[in-house]
C-alpha cells in the first residue's frame with residue numbers, strides 16, 4: 543500500500559484536477575490555449591496576492607528565481623537590509639553577496655522574529671534602498687508580522703520586498719493594501735501545483751524601479767520579462783526563455799479552485815489545521831520551535847528532544863506520513879518540519895499527530911495523548 547500523507551514544506555499534495563490540467567501533449571508556448579491559460583494564471587496570482595493594480599510575473603524556475611530577480615531593481619552599491627528568521631531569510635545574503643551591492647543582515651535566533659524596533663533603529667541609522675523580509679520562514683515555522691512592519695517602515699525605505707514563498711494563499715497577505723512593493727512565491731508551496739514556476743507581483747513604483755542597467759544577470763532580468771508578461775495579459779504570446787507551460791496550466795486550475803474556496807476560507811482552513819497540529823504537539827509536551835504568537839499556519843517545527851531525526855522521519859514514513867528534516871544550522875538534525883499548506887484538512891492534521899505520537903512511543907518517549915488533545919481542540923472549533 544503506497545498511499546501516504548505528504549505533510550511536507552513543498553512540493554505538497556496536489557489536487558487531481560490541478561495535476562490533470564497540466565497533462566497536455568500538444569500545447570506549444572504560443573498556442574492559443576496557453577496564451578489564455580497564462581493570462582488567467584496571471585490574474586489568479588493577483589487575486590491570491592490581493593494586488594489588483596500590480597504587475598504579475600510567472601517565470602520558469604523556483605522561489606529563488608523570484609528572489610534573485612529583485613536584482614533588476616538594484617544598481618551598484620545600493621544598500622539592502624535583510625530581516626531574517628532563518629535559512630531562507632539568510633538566502634538573501636547568499637544572493638546579494640554575489641552582486642556589487644551592500645547589505646546588512648538582521649538575523650533572529652531560531653524560533654524568534656527580529657523585533658520591529660530593531661528594524662526601525664537600523665533604518666534610522668542608515669539609508670537603505672531595499673528591505674527584505676520573509677513572511678513564513680520555512681526553516682523555523684516563524685510567521686513574521688509583515689503587516690505591522692510594513693506600516694512602520696513604509697516611509698523610511700524605497701522598496702519593501704516580501705518573500706511569501708511559504709505563505710501566499712495560506713496566510714493573510716494584502717500586498718496592495720499593506721504597501722508591499724515586491725511579493726514573491728513559488729508554485730510548489732501553498733498554491734499546491736507542481737514545482738517549476740516563480741511567481742511575483744510588483745507595485746507600480748517597483749515597476750518604475752526596474753532598470754535596464756541594473757545589476758541583474760540575464761535570466762532574472764525583469765526589464766525583459768515584463769514585456770513577455772504584458773503580452774500575455776493582452777492576449778498575445780511572448781518569449782524570453784521557455785515558460786513552464788504545463789505548470790502554468792496547473793496553476794490556472796489551482797487559482798480557479800482557490801477562488802472557489804475564497805481566500806478567506808482558505809486562511810481559516812490553514813488556521814484550523816495548524817491549530818490542531820499545535821494542540822496535538824502541546825498535548826504531547828513536545829516543544830514547538832516558533833515562539834508563542836509567531837507560529838505560522840503553514841509550517842510547524844517540532845523539537846525532537848534528543849531523538850534521532852532520520853530514524854524518526856523514516857518511522858513516520860513507514861506509517862505513511864512524510865515530513866521534512868530540520869535544517870536551521872543551529873538545530874540541524876534536532877527537529878522536524880511538518881508542512882501543512884495547500885490542500886490539507888483537519889483529518890490530515892489529526893492523522894499526522896497520531897503518527898507522531900505512535901512514533902514517539904515506539905522510540906521510547908512515552909508522551910501524553912496528542913490525538914486526544916488534537917481532537918479536543920478540533921471539537922471546540
Ligand SMILES: Cc1ncc(COP(=O)(O)O)c(C=O)c1O
Nearest residue numbers: 604605606630678680707708728
Ligand atoms: C520561505 C522560502 N523562501 C524561499 C525558498 C526558496 O524557494 P525554492 O526552493 O522554490 O527556490 C523557500 C523554499 O523552501 C522558502 O521556503
